[in-house]
Amino acid sequence: MTQKFLVYVPPHPLIKHWLAVARDVSTPWVLFRSAITELGRWLTYEAAREWLPTQEIVVKSPLADCVGTMIDAEVPVAVVPILRAGLGLLDGAQTLLPLAKVYHLGLVRNEETLQASCYLNKLPEKFAPETRVLITDPMLATGGSIMTAMEELTQRGVDPALTRIVCVVAAPPALQKLAAAYPGLTVYAATIDEIVNDQGYIVPGLGDAGDRIFGT
Template sequence: MTLQLRVYVPPHPLIKHWLAVARDQATPSVLFRSAMTELGRWLTYEAIREWLPTIDTQVNTPLAPCAASFINPEVPLAVIPILRAGLALMEGAQALLPLASVYHIGVVRNEETLEPSVYLNKFPSQFDPQTRVLITEPMLATGGTITTVMGELTQRGIDPAFVRIVSVVASPPALQKLNVTYPGLVVYTATIDETVNDKGYIVPGLGDAGDRTFGT
């Protein structure tokens, strides 16, 4: 069976609301950060639905025994924010996955060539191959950054089938690139926009997510 990239745009009204707040150029930085936190929370909620491994057991209520399910603590979980913009979604994602390990990677894009390069990598030399990985990256524009990060992960033993990407805005070129290079991936995004301009920005997008988050 041929694998294909799966992309989900959840129709949740809160996701639509906070996306609208984040898009508005009049939104101040403090409110933009709140919008990104909420988008990180609700998109992560959708992304981990039926994804986290569970174990079935039994517990005793004050009245009687009953069947119960817990998230399997033996399966490693990792949250990876791509610096620096990925930190904007981190608080919301981490609220739902408080026991997940957090690994940072910093990627910068050459403004002329649009080619990405890694300037910080805090990944271990090897991951447990069963690790479930959630990547937070607000903008999937050209696809260069996310494919670079995926390359670093697969070199360290991560199966793309165990990866979920949480993004606020995605573009067709980025999704097409991911479908070619890592077709087993699953992406959760608040919206898919029309195009990318010659500077590598998604249009209409929401501007520079890092600058708007940190007020710089």
């Protein structure tokens, strides 16, 4: 079976609402951070469909035994926030994935070359083959950071088909690079904007998500 690169933009009214709040330049940074947290929560909810491993068990209700479905806690789940802006989505994701281990990956973009370099790598040397990995990064613009992150993860045994990327805004340059390199990957975004300017920013986008999340 041929694996396909998939991009989902869930038509959920709460996702649309918090996206509008995040886009607004007049939104104060504290409310912006709350909006990103909520987007992390709802996009992770959508990403978890048919992704989280489950198992059937027998549950004793007050009246009779019945079959129930539970999350299989034996299958490892990991969240990888791309620092620093990915931390904004992490809080919302963790409310739905409380048992997931968190591995931080710090990447910084050279504003002249638009290439990403790593300044912090807390990934394990090897992931178990069945590990589900959720990457959080608000902006997929030129693709430099997310491609670096995927390279680091796949070198450590992560299966792109078991990987989900949660972002707020995605743009064609990043999506095209991901599709060419990782056809089994799935991306969940609040929206897709078509323009990336000469400075590597998505238009209309969110501005500098990291600065707006942390008020710097």
